[in-house]
Amino acid sequence: MTKKISALWTDVELEAAVDAYLSMREMENDGRPFKKTEMGLKLREGALSARSKSAIELRMQNISSVLVELGQNRIKGYVPAKNVGANVSKKIQEMLNDKDIFKVPGEGATASNTSIGRELEASTADNLAPPLGIKHPKHSNSTVITFFRDDKVREWVLMHANGTCEGCGKVGPFLGVDGRPFLEVHHVLPLAMAGSDRIENVAALCPNCHRRCHLAADKKAFTESLYVRVKRLKEECLDLVVD
Numbered sequence: 001m002t003k004k005i006s007a008l009w010t011d012v013e014l015e016a017a018v019d020a021y022l023s024m025r026e027m028e029n030d031g032r033p034f035k036k037t038e039m040g041l042k043l044r045e046g047a048l049s050a051r052s053k054s055a056i057e058l059r060m061q062n063i064s065s066v067l068v069e070l071g072q073n074r075i076k077g078y079v080p081a082k083n084v085g086a087n088v089s090k091k092i093q094e095m096l097n098d099k100d101i102f103k104v105p106g107e108g109a110t111a112s113n114t115s116i117g118r119e120l121e122a123s124t125a126d127n128l129a130p131p132l133g134i135k136h137p138k139h140s141n142s143t144v145i146t147f148f149r150d151d152k153v154r155e156w157v158l159m160h161a162n163g164t165c166e167g168c169g170k171v172g173p174f175l176g177v178d179g180r181p182f183l184e185v186h187h188v189l190p191l192a193m194a195g196s197d198r199i200e201n202v203a204a205l206c207p208n209c210h211r212r213c214h215l216a217a218d219k220k221a222f223t224e225s226l227y228v229r230v231k232r233l234k235e236e237c238l239d240l241v242v243d
Helices: 011-029 036-045 053-069 086-098 113-121 151-161 207-215 219-229
Strands: 184-187 202-205
Touching: 011 036, 011 053, 011 086, 036 053, 053 086, 151 184, 151 202, 184 207, 202 207, 207 219
Parallel strands: none
Antiparallel strands: 184 202
């Protein structure tokens, strides 16, 4: 009797796909050649032996979608999937977080927030030993796709917001170098997912709300609320082009 394969991927299978994806992404960032077909074959000979070539391809596109949504660079050869299940997206994000791929612009890489949190949960301020840290941090090179943006759009949105976050309705947390309450512009549908650089797709947010759009557990619901709160915003269709 033929064994029935579950459509649901196990955590082991999903992590194998994430590891393979990050390995290829690192090679692409370093300018080293690699073949997706060879990586796919290795996966099907190992941890993903129960999965078809097309299933693995789709899973890689899922990973691209999550990375783009989180503001991270993706592999050029894997176009982000249009629809990623909430549970799958959450698991992929957790695995990526555990592998230290999230960096705030201007800051260096840090250990996984999730893994550190687990250690702290088992400790208290009294018995937690201070970490040794890294005296001479290493660096790594990466390639990030940059999109040209219209400065007039950015300035119009910021002036229209007049120092008040369009996400939470609070005044920017501090004064910027221009003397105005500090806000950041956010493309509701990311540029990497074919979002436009027009006022109908750009919101002025405080740093907290901006990060919430990318990293919060309720990021999708919060993003949807922007369309209700900010009347000029228009939901754009996802129209991805294959590289």
